[in-house]
Amino acid sequence: VGRKLPGDIVARIWSALKFGRRRRGKPAGLDRPADLQESDPSFGPLPAGPRLWADLDRNRDYIVEAYGGSPDLITREILLGWEGADRGRRALLVHFDGLVDKKVVADNIIHPLTGQTAGPHGDLSSPAKAFETIKTRYVTVSDIQETDEFPTLLFKVSSGDCAVFVDGLDRALICSARGWPERAVEEPPSESAVRGPRDGFTENLLSNLTFIRRRIKDPRLRVAVMRIGRITQTNVALVHVAGVARPELVAEAQQRLQRIDVDGIVESGYIEELIEDDPFSPFPQLHRTERPDRVVGSLLEGRIAILIDGAPMVLVAPAGFAQFLTAAEDYYERFLIGSFLGLIRALSFFAALLLPSLYIAVTTFHQELLPTSLILNIAAQREGIPFPAFVEALILELSFDVLREASVRLPRLIGPTISIVGVLVVGQAAVQAGLVSPFMVIVVAFTGIASFAAPGFGTGLAVRVIRYAVMALAASLGLFGILTGASVLYIHLLSLRSFGLPFLAPLAPLITSDLKDTVIRMPWWMMNHRPSIALRANRRRQAPGQKPQPPPGGKAKP
Amino acid sequence: MSHGSQIWRISGRQLAVLVVLNRLFSATTLMPLITSDHMGRDAWISGIISVVAVLPLALLVAKLGSMHPGETLAQYAVKVLGRPLGGALILLYVWFFLALAATAGRTVSETYAVAFLPFTPVVVLVTVTVFLGCLAARQGLEVVARGAEGIALPVMAVFVLILALSSDQLRLERLQPILENGVGRVVTAATGSFALFGEVIAVAMIIPFVRPAKAVRGSLLWGLALGGGLLVPSMIWIVGVLGPTADSQVNPLLALARMVRLANFLERIELLPLVIWTLMAWLKIGTYIWLAAIGLTQLFNLDDYRPLIYPLGFAVSGLSLVLYRSTADIVRFFSADTFGVFATVFEVGTIGLLLLATLAWRGVARLKPGNQGGEAKVNE
Numbered sequence: 001v002g003r004k005l006p007g008d009i010v011a012r013i014w015s016a017l018k019f020g021r022r023r024r025g026k027p028a029g030l031d032r033p034a035d036l037q038e039s040d041p042s043f044g045p046l047p048a049g050p051r052l053w054a055d056l057d058r059n060r061d062y063i064v065e066a067y068g069g070s071p072d073l074i075t076r077e078i079l080l081g082w083e084g085a086d087r088g089r090r091a092l093l094v095h096f097d098g099l100v101d102k103k104v105v106a107d108n109i110i111h112p113l114t115g116q117t118a119g120p121h122g123d124l125s126s127p128a129k130a131f132e133t134i135k136t137r138y139v140t141v142s143d144i145q146e147t148d149e150f151p152t153l154l155f156k157v158s159s160g161d162c163a164v165f166v167d168g169l170d171r172a173l174i175c176s177a178r179g180w181p182e183r184a185v186e187e188p189p190s191e192s193a194v195r196g197p198r199d200g201f202t203e204n205l206l207s208n209l210t211f212i213r214r215r216i217k218d219p220r221l222r223v224a225v226m227r228i229g230r231i232t233q234t235n236v237a238l239v240h241v242a243g244v245a246r247p248e249l250v251a252e253a254q255q256r257l258q259r260i261d262v263d264g265i266v267e268s269g270y271i272e273e274l275i276e277d278d279p280f281s282p283f284p285q286l287h288r289t290e291r292p293d294r295v296v297g298s299l300l301e302g303r304i305a306i307l308i309d310g311a312p313m314v315l316v317a318p319a320g321f322a323q324f325l326t327a328a329e330d331y332y333e334r335f336l337i338g339s340f341l342g343l344i345r346a347l348s349f350f351a352a353l354l355l356p357s358l359y360i361a362v363t364t365f366h367q368e369l370l371p372t373s374l375i376l377n378i379a380a381q382r383e384g385i386p387f388p389a390f391v392e393a394l395i396l397e398l399s400f401d402v403l404r405e406a407s408v409r410l411p412r413l414i415g416p417t418i419s420i421v422g423v424l425v426v427g428q429a430a431v432q433a434g435l436v437s438p439f440m441v442i443v444v445a446f447t448g449i450a451s452f453a454a455p456g457f458g459t460g461l462a463v464r465v466i467r468y469a470v471m472a473l474a475a476s477l478g479l480f481g482i483l484t485g486a487s488v489l490y491i492h493l494l495s496l497r498s499f500g501l502p503f504l505a506p507l508a509p510l511i512t513s514d515l516k517d518t519v520i521r522m523p524w525w526m527m528n529h530r531p532s533i534a535l536r537a538n539r540r541r542q543a544p545g546q547k548p549q550p551p552p553g554g555k556a557k558p
Numbered sequence: 559m560s561h562g563s564q565i566w567r568i569s570g571r572q573l574a575v576l577v578v579l580n581r582l583f584s585a586t587t588l589m590p591l592i593t594s595d596h597m598g599r600d601a602w603i604s605g606i607i608s609v610v611a612v613l614p615l616a617l618l619v620a621k622l623g624s625m626h627p628g629e630t631l632a633q634y635a636v637k638v639l640g641r642p643l644g645g646a647l648i649l650l651y652v653w654f655f656l657a658l659a660a661t662a663g664r665t666v667s668e669t670y671a672v673a674f675l676p677f678t679p680v681v682v683l684v685t686v687t688v689f690l691g692c693l694a695a696r697q698g699l700e701v702v703a704r705g706a707e708g709i710a711l712p713v714m715a716v717f718v719l720i721l722a723l724s725s726d727q728l729r730l731e732r733l734q735p736i737l738e739n740g741v742g743r744v745v746t747a748a749t750g751s752f753a754l755f756g757e758v759i760a761v762a763m764i765i766p767f768v769r770p771a772k773a774v775r776g777s778l779l780w781g782l783a784l785g786g787g788l789l790v791p792s793m794i795w796i797v798g799v800l801g802p803t804a805d806s807q808v809n810p811l812l813a814l815a816r817m818v819r820l821a822n823f824l825e826r827i828e829l830l831p832l833v834i835w836t837l838m839a840w841l842k843i844g845t846y847i848w849l850a851a852i853g854l855t856q857l858f859n860l861d862d863y864r865p866l867i868y869p870l871g872f873a874v875s876g877l878s879l880v881l882y883r884s885t886a887d888i889v890r891f892f893s894a895d896t897f898g899v900f901a902t903v904f905e906v907g908t909i910g911l912l913l914l915a916t917l918a919w920r921g922v923a924r925l926k927p928g929n930q931g932g933e934a935k936v937n938e
Contacts (some may be wrong), residue, residue: 483836487690495697508708
């Protein structure tokens with residue numbers, strides 16, 4: 001904590017340069033509603049609210065004013081009860097149109113409250129008794145809550161709950177009736193697998209938690225939800241399996257999350273940048289995934305997961321480099337195939353990083369390393385090319401990156417068309433125009449494909465950026481330059497940690513017991529122990545000796 | 559306790575790997591050259607002698623470390639020798655580390671320049687290599703040790719691979735006649751190899767950071783044994799494969815790699831030595847720059863070693879350019895009767911001096927009333 005980051009210093013200088021308004025010190029924590037009452041202009045206004053009043057109209061006026069008279073806020077006044085002297089006690093329903101399931105509100109709240117159901121129920125003689133009756137007998141929603149503070153109430157109403165007030169009582173009943181249009185569960189587009197479950201996370205935190213809970217039925221699955229972002233007030237859930245994840249790790253994650261004090265969390269990337277270990281590294285230090293099965297696998301290894309409301313990406317920590325090279329399928333396919341695929345992916349990572357640089361270095365400096373006929377071929381192809389190999393590679397790589405970016409942004413309908421045209425133009429025409437050599441097109445195209453083979457999209461992005469630096473080094477110092485670039489990268493990765501776990505573990509430092517699940521995956525019946533990030537006391541994950549064998553005494557009888 | 563004596567934690571295996579890689583680096587860029595130059599056929603016998611002879615030295619270093627638990631050489635040298643003498647000794651050590659780093663930078667650069675980049679000025683190669691070392695050193699001992707651990711297996715695999723793949727051309731009769739020039743000559747020549755193995759005294763600066771502390775002895779012995787176990791066969795192979803031409807090779811390991819021809823598809827594997835040299839070079843330079851920085855930090859009670867790294871790096875780059883004029887110069891310097899004698903005297907002499915001084919200091923401490931056994935106060 002005490003260490004001053006360069007970024008921190010820059011921020012200080014910046015704020016010193018800005019005249020007038022300066023950032024205030026951090027408040028103690030955001031999850032306590034009391035903190036939300038303070039109005040801090042630097043984060044944007046928040047209605048400073050007192051406790052609820054007993055007067056129904058005053059409460060309504062306050063809420064309407066707090067939301068600035070927003071038209072989608074619905075305040076519905078009803079009369080409680082159906083007979084006797086108490087008939088006609090006023091009650092108020094507050095909720096947002098579109099955030100609640102109207103059928104639930106009508107059937108389970110308004111209907112019983114207005115006495116449409118038959119028979120005398122409960123006591124309405126005083127406001128407090130009426131409130132108790134509503135709570136215990138009338139409302140047929142399972143998730144209810146009481147509050148007497150406006151900040152909590154407003155947050156709940158904004159989250160899609162329905163608040164019920166009774167005239168004469170300074171409390172409100174908050175009934176969960178959330179329901180809004182939502183994306184259906186789809187196959188995760190960025191991590192598809194041939195074998196494996198097809199469901200992916202959506203934007204709804206609750207259903208995302210359900211995906212996990214449905215797969216882990218043990219009660220030791222722990223979920224801690226906190227609210228982050230002063231204006232967005234986004235729900236963020238920290239999930240772990242108690243007794244498997246280290247308590248220090250969970251505490252550390254909780255602490256890092258609680259330290260966040262920003263106005264809003266829109267996507268998981270915000271959280272990632274605010275809690276990672278080395279903010280200046282090009283490499284992601286948290287694993288992100290759209291697949292519930294991967295999250296469950298990670299939880300069972302003693303990792304923690306961070307789910308963010310509104311983001312289909314779930315963050316998993318700690319994440320090592322080896323994790324970025326794995327795909328869900330590695331664990332479902334036969335282990336030999338899985339290991340082979342892992343090796344292919346590791347190779348393609350290096351190809352994506354180094355291949356253009358190797359081509360530049362070999363053709364510029366080390367022609368003797370290639371077979372004579374091959375180098376003659378290359379020389380013949382490069383005959384009319386006006387540029388050195390580096391410039392040639394730069395042209396092609398840049399245009400490939402432009403194509404790639406454009407094909408992500410293009411509308412889905414014209415995307416393929418434009419890509420094909422782009423590829424044809426860049427590939428075929430550039431060669432015929434004598435701008436680049438065909439061999440270079442092969443190299444760059446293969447590099448592009450290889451960078452898609454590793455499923456860790458974030459690592460792929462990092463490699464895309466670093467590739468240019470390595471190419472420049474290769475152009476100036478040949479293979480020595482490439483090795484220099486690789487060494488710088490290696491030293492950087494060595495110094496990187498993800499929630500305390502060295503990034504290159506289990507390779508450097510070498511943790512032999514964890515090597516069973518890196519690029520090469522051992523069969524499940526050999527994975528008797530969790531990786532060393534898990535709680536030491538509970539390392540064993542399965543009974544030993546489960547290697548399937550034919551029954552003793554020859555063939556089994558059919 | 560100041561930041562200068564910050565506690566790093568490395569494992570026994572990491573220590574062993576540092577020792578192995580340190581020795582293998584010299585073995586792949588320097589050693590075959592020197593021994594072939596002087597000894598030819600009997601070089602491997604010198605190798606065996608030197609690795610056996612260095613084991614007691616390593617044990618002494620470990621012993622010194624266990625006599626001063628929790629302290630580096632720089633700390634206990636001042637304690638037992640007094641500030642003027644101890645300080646001078648530390649400065650000598652710092653110079654020794656810097657000179658070794660500079661030599662490592664120069665040798666790898668020369669090898670590059672000769673074998674792959676004939677038109678690139680050596681100063682560029684030296685600067686880049688030393689810069690990599692500084693990057694690693696700045697991250698501290700743990701990162702250096704992890705880096706060594708990560709590349710150790712590939713490096714040793716490359717080593718073994720080159721030997722294995724060139725073994726079809728191995729003619730052991732080229733090693734005969736054995737001991738043609740007499741035993742005395744072999745033993746004298748062994749000092750050159752011994753001095754390189756003797757760099758293990760640098761471990762005295764790392765011992766307090768090894769966890770568990772009792773792993774130090776075993777790790778040192780394993781490291782040296784493994785280093786010797788790879789070195790001696792390579793000497794045999796160089797003579798056995800290259801024959802009488804071994805002496806004239808600029809770099810015998812590279813020559814070995816160039817000899818590899820496997821069924822017409824596995825050829826031109828001389829890239830592999832290139833890769834392992836670069837990695838080992840910055841690891842070695844990084845280790846020594848870090849050691850020098852820590853020595854200075856502890857001598858002058860500085861708060862942080864990191865500001866020293868880049869200035870020391872500049873010094874190392876400069877040194878490696880001015881210390882030697884050419885490869886021939888390095889070879890001459892590293893021969894048994896120059897570096898061998900100098901380094902052996904320095905290594906054995908300083909460790910022996912420290913051991914005697916420690917014993918004396920213990921004796922004095924025991925005489926003092928109220929002090930039992932003269933055990934050093936353990937720095938936490």
